Amino acid sequence: MIKVLFDLKKEYYLNSLIPLYEAMKADPNYEIKFHIGKDAKRFLGIFLLPQKNNIKKRLQKLGLQVTNQTRGFDLVICGDVLKHPQRYGNVTRVHIDHGVGTKTLRIRNLKKQSDYHYHVFLEGQYWYDYIKSLGWETIADFYLTGMPKLDPLFWDDYYNNDTLIKKLGIDKNKKTVLFAPSYKPSCIKQVQSKITDLLPKHNLIIKLHPYSWNGKYAPHSQHRFYEKLATQYSEVFLIDKEEYDIYPYLALADTLISDTSSVINEFLALGKHGIIYVLPTSKLKHSDGMNSLSIDPKDWLAGAFPKMYKPDDLISAVQKALNPTYKMKKKLEYYRDYFFTGLDGKSSQRVKAKIDEMMREKFNAGTK
Secondary structure: EEEEEEEEOHHHHHHHHHHHHHHHHHHEEEEEEEEEEEOOOEEEEOOEEEOOOHHHHHHHHHOOOOOOOOOOOOEEEEEEEEEEEHHOOOOEEOOOOOOOOOOOOHHHHHHHHHHHHHEEEEOOHHHHHHHOOOOOOOOOOEEEEOOOHHHHHHHHOOOOHHHHHHHHOOOOOEEEEEEOOOOOOOOOOHHHOOOOHOOOOOOOEEOOOOOOHHOOOOOOOHHHHHHHHHHOOOOOOEOOOOOOHHHHHHHHHHHHEOOOOOOHHHHHOOOOEEEOOOOOOOOOEEEEEEEEHHHHHHOOOOOOOEEEEOOHHHHHHHHHHOOOOOOHHHHHHHHHHHHHHOOOOOOOHHHHHHHHHHHOOOOHHHHO
């Protein structure tokens, strides 16, 4: 029996890990448990309150086994690098990032932990090329398998638009715009000044980043404006803060507005045209001087996704995205093929096949 630990540093990483968990759960050779981080939220603007017990209850309700142990496992699977890698012992480490965007934090974190070997599964050629451009292709073993997180988007009837339309009470005769900004840098404040211009012509779904709710990394003002907006307009639908799965809404939306969030690439994977808000603070750098984004937002998906540079660009950008030209469609196809490998709902199976191979080699080496 191969003992596997899924390490859940943040609760919202769960969606990126569940498809692989489901694939491995069906194999009797794997015994699987989950380990939870503190995932704190800020209370009264001062105190950080760990959410570990609440998360544990939610995972157990899903039928997942939770443990406080980090040692004694053959394999650990994580949605980001391990916070304290030494606590896990001499274990095989599998890294499946929780996002598929252009933020460089995932590769930067891997470089910082280059003394601990990871097997890293990438969504497509773009990210490997970027890693190679840094000269970092040897800091881990990299595999182009596609991202398990994306698999449900390509499973037949897994996300049912008709059911969701009925649940939300959306007018199916109107086009639906999904606003899903990041928490930092974020276009939340810029867009809020004009967002009501979309009404009543369009349905507006708002899905905020988990950090926009808990007050630890972003102010509570990020969610308060949109909570009020949802009570004022029948066309506005604010997704609950504990609903982390944005994919049903990506599948439903006709277009998307975001900034530096990975949902932009996830919308690209669906073959739909979104809108990128180019923030004046987009060229952020990490403390070591590394760019925080692998692509300048003004160049990201250029020619396929319309750009916003100021709030007044909102309506024209939405109209362009909803009515793409032939050139925009061809550009989108090019980017989709470059950013993603195997958009077929089988990435988790490919990752598992590689893990199976790795574990056979590990145990065979141990018996010699």
